[in-house]
Amino acid sequence: MSDESAAGSGRYESQTANPRWGEDEQRALAGATVFVVGAGALGSIAASYLAGAGVGRLAIVDGSTVDESDLHRQVLYLSPEAGMLKAESLAAKLSLVNPDVHVDPFPADLTVDNVGPILTGADFVLDCSSSDAVRRVVNDGCTGAGTAFCTAAVSGFDAALLAVVPGSTACCRCENVPNGLGLPSREDQGVFGPPAGAAASMQALTAIGFVTGAIDVRPGRLLRLRGGEMEWNEEQLQRTPGCICASDSRGGNV
Ligand SMILES: [Zn+2]
Numbered sequence: 001m002s003d004e005s006a007a008g009s010g011r012y013e014s015q016t017a018n019p020r021w022g023e024d025e026q027r028a029l030a031g032a033t034v035f036v037v038g039a040g041a042l043g044s045i046a047a048s049y050l051a052g053a054g055v056g057r058l059a060i061v062d063g064s065t066v067d068e069s070d071l072h073r074q075v076l077y078l079s080p081e082a083g084m085l086k087a088e089s090l091a092a093k094l095s096l097v098n099p100d101v102h103v104d105p106f107p108a109d110l111t112v113d114n115v116g117p118i119l120t121g122a123d124f125v126l127d128c129s130s131s132d133a134v135r136r137v138v139n140d141g142c143t144g145a146g147t148a149f150c151t152a153a154v155s156g157f158d159a160a161l162l163a164v165v166p167g168s169t170a171c172c173r174c175e176n177v178p179n180g181l182g183l184p185s186r187e188d189q190g191v192f193g194p195p196a197g198a199a200a201s202m203q204a205l206t207a208i209g210f211v212t213g214a215i216d217v218r219p220g221r222l223l224r225l226r227g228g229e230m231e232w233n234e235e236q237l238q239r240t241p242g243c244i245c246a247s248d249s250r251g252g253n254v
Helices: 003-008 010-016 023-030 043-053 086-097 132-145 193-212
Strands: 033-037 057-061 102-106 124-127 149-155 158-164 221-226 231-236
Touching (some): 023 193, 043 057, 043 124, 043 193, 057 086, 124 193, 132 158, 149 193, 193 221
Parallel strands (some): 057 102
Antiparallel strands (some): 221 231
8 A cells, every 4th residue: 555545545544634643644554564463353354454554464364264153243244254264354454444554364373383474574462362372372472572562351351461572561471460451251241242342452452552642552452341330440550570581592573
């Protein structure tokens, strides 16, 4: 996408009308690459808003297929798509949402072995897996590369998210960052769509804010939605001395 099309298109006139958002921010977003790990209830919604807003490149990492039990909360997928790869289904839809956005599907599970090569080139990463195991893979890969990211979790009516800037804020290996970002087990609570959508929207806003500077994303702060009580709360998390995020061997381009 050219700078002219990024900033001058009528597609974006409703957001460029905002006093904190203009041609410079629109161009910065058009020049950014955001990776979305997990194309479920969090990732599909976050990626849709990023595509609509005009991010330059989106990469969708997910090796799973659409299951009927996903459809109540993963509303970008349609009933006839059961069995299709989510990364490819979502990538096709995002290209229709905004043809200016370059979308790369990675139909693979993220592991310690492939996280480095797959996340190469990311300006920002959204961990939308809602899985502690994948969260740790993303955390370690991004911390090693010096790439900022935002992770989230959903359970029942609740959701939580945390933005991490390596070298500056607590990471997910720091001692006071709880498993599951402090949410109760999904095995007990199930999962509902709207709280996931709320967290996904905040993840998209965090990515937009980070790559453009238009929004104070306040990384290192754990945001929690208690949907059953209709309230948000927050906790600023401290770094743990000696954690991998404080290692001298950590990379750094943030
Ligand atoms: Zn840490």
